[in-house]
Amino acid sequence: xxxxxxxxxxxxxxxxxxxxxxxxxxxxxxxxxxxxxxxxxxxxxxxxxxxxxxxxxxxxxxxxxxxxxxxxxxxxxxxxxxxxxxxxxxxxxxxx
Numbered sequence: 321x322x323x324x325x326x327x328x329x330x331x332x333x334x335x336x337x338x339x340x341x342x343x344x345x346x347x348x349x350x351x352x353x354x355x356x357x358x359x360x361x362x363x364x365x366x367x368x369x370x371x372x373x374x375x376x377x378x379x380x381x382x383x384x385x386x387x388x389x390x391x392x393x394x395x396x397x398x399x400x401x402x403x404x405x406x407x408x409x410x411x412x413x414x415x416x
Contacts, residue, residue: 323378330367331397338363360398368394 338359346355367373374389375396376382382389 323373324375326371327373327375327378327393327397330371330373334360334363334367334397357398361394364394364398365391368397373397 338356341359342352342356346352349355368390372385372390373393374382374385375393376389377385
């Protein structure tokens with residue numbers, strides 16, 4: 321599987337799970353936004369370092385996976401909630 325495809329797939333699955341958990345588990349809490357940020361940060365870094373996901377390597381700027389590239393990938397995955405959430409909502413509306 322292509323590295324960019326893997327990164328996008330992991331990000332989409334992660335945010336799908338986070339959005340479902342937010343609705344059902346911690347969405348009613350006062351600090352739900354902070355919990356979402358914390359869960360996305362932990363999940364992004366676990367996925368990025370666990371699967372050696374490197375956005376810089378995937379784009380062809382580096383020939384090997386680096387720690388900085390993995391950290392930047394985790395930050396990009398962590399901040400990608402808005403786009404992924406909108407895509408998931410679009411599919412939910414069409415299926416209901």
